[in-house]
Amino acid sequence: MKSSKTGSGLTDPTRRTLLKSAGMLVGASALASTIPARASDMSSESTPKSGRGAATATPPIHKPMVGFMLAHEQFPVPELVQLGVAAEQAGFDLLATSDHLQPWQANEGHSGQAWVTMSAIGERTRRVWIGPTVTCPTFRYNPAVVAEAFSSLSLLYPGRIFLGVGSGEALNEQAAIGSWPKWPERSARLVEATEIIRKLWTGDQVAHDGKYYNVNAKLYDPPTTPIPLLMAANVGPKAMYRSGQFGDGLITDPESWKKLQAEFEKGAKDAGKDPKQMPVLVELFVVVGDENDAKTSAELWRFLPNAFKSYFNIRDPQAIQNRATADLPLQKVYEKWPISKDPDVHVKALIEQFNSGATIVNVHSGQADQKQVIEFYGKHVLPRVHQQLNEA
Incomplete structure (x- = not known):
């Protein structure tokens, strides 16, 4: 498979052995033996290690969890912070944040x-896990800066980050630095980044002279707990294989997971990993309401069916919005979303994703009233x- 060569030699056996022996392929299963399964397992006597936000107890990231999406495209930061707090209090296990310079659509x-x-x-x-879905560590962010930032976050909130x-979108990367090469280069850059x-997270001096990056530095405050690194893949088999090969887990959508699960598993196995021990996060759009509510949400997320087919190559959010309006009827956008005020509909939708092999179902609602959801x-x-998960 051509995708196995992505990254200019990074897939050769010597390099894979180096990565594994250095402890840089952080297995999510390493967390399972030390961290209880859910908030209900937390001791009432637990106290933070430091600060109000330090971890008391958190779920292992490869165990079944339900996340909530905090969409920077749709809401300002102060409101997202409030929603994150409310989501933890409601019982969500994980909070995912989009990481954009610009929204997908101007509206x-x-x-x-x-x-x-x-x-x-x-x-x-x-207690909630927190992380981006996803950060692009190759253009507007240098990989060394990403390593430093997430190391610092992990020190603030150990065991929770x-x-x-992912390989990025033109609306963020091209808009920020003016560069937007073809997918093979973007994918190779992602692997190298x-x-x-991972090298910097060891705390060792890193002298990396690669095809795209030259880094000679060390992190003086490296992570003290493992940071799972999940790699995004949508639509294409090469990207899905790459995520299995180079990620600790996967971030994707339900349709891509359904169609391309075997590619992810093959990539993991070819890299000497057990895909059953790797977290798989799928983002599930939902509507707590009726079809009118779905239409209102879909106006803001109209690009979704074509996001990773063509729109990711468009720099201007207004241009994406115009294209999506012309290309996609609203019903096409929401036709597979669970839409109802009946809890049974939503429970069934989540359980179906877990039964498909996903370990994290990240609930995303485009509705204005997020607190209601x-x-x-x-x-x-x-x-x-x-x-139901406990009984399974």
């Missing part, structure tokens, strides 16, 4: 800095999902 209206949001949420929460990485990040899930959906 979404916002695009705050994700790492700032994560830090503020970490200080105000106690994950890093999701991931290698640099959080409260609905907290009262009527999450308890039943957790019960």
Whole structure:
């Protein structure tokens, strides 16, 4: 498979052995033996190690969890922080944040800095996992800076930070630095950047002279707990194979996971990893309401069906919005979303994703009233999902 050669030699056996022996392929299973499964397992006597936001107890990231999406495209940072706190209180296990310079569509209206949001949420929460879906560590962010930032976040909130990485979109990368090469280079850069990040996280001096990056530095404050590094893949088999090969886990959508699961598993196995021990996060769009509510949400997320088919190559959010309006009827956008005020519909949708092999279902609602969605899930959906998962 051509994708196995992506990254200019990074897939050869010697390099893979180096990565594994240095402890840079951080297995999510390493967390399982020391961290209880859910908030209900937390001791009432637990206290933070430092600061209000330090960890008391957190779930292992490869165990089944329900996450909540904090969309920087649609809401300002102060509101996202409040929503993150509310989501933890409602019983969500994980908070994912989008990481953009610009929104996908101009009518979404916002695009705050994700790492700032994560830090503020970490200080105000106690147990949820927090991470981006996803950060692009190759153009507007240098991989060394990404390594430093997430190391610092992990020191603030040990055992609660994950890093999701991807190859980027023109609306962020080209808009920021004016460069937007073809996919083979973007994918190779992602693989090389991931290698640099993992090397720096060891705390050793790193002298990396690669095809795309030259780094000669060390992190003087490296992580003291493992940071799972999940790699995004949508639509294409090469990207899915790459994520299995080079990631600690996967970030994707339900349709891509359904169609390309075998590619991810093959990539993991070819790299000497057990895909059953790797977290798989799927982002599930939902609507707590009726079809009119779905239409309103879909207006803001109209690009989704073509996001990673063509729109990721467009720099201007207004141009993406115009194209999506012309190309996609609203019903096409929401036709596979669970849409209902009946908890059974939502419980069934989440359980179906877990039954497909996903370990994290990240709930994303495009509705304006996010607190209503959080409260609905907290009262009527999450308890039943957790019960079914415990009984399985």
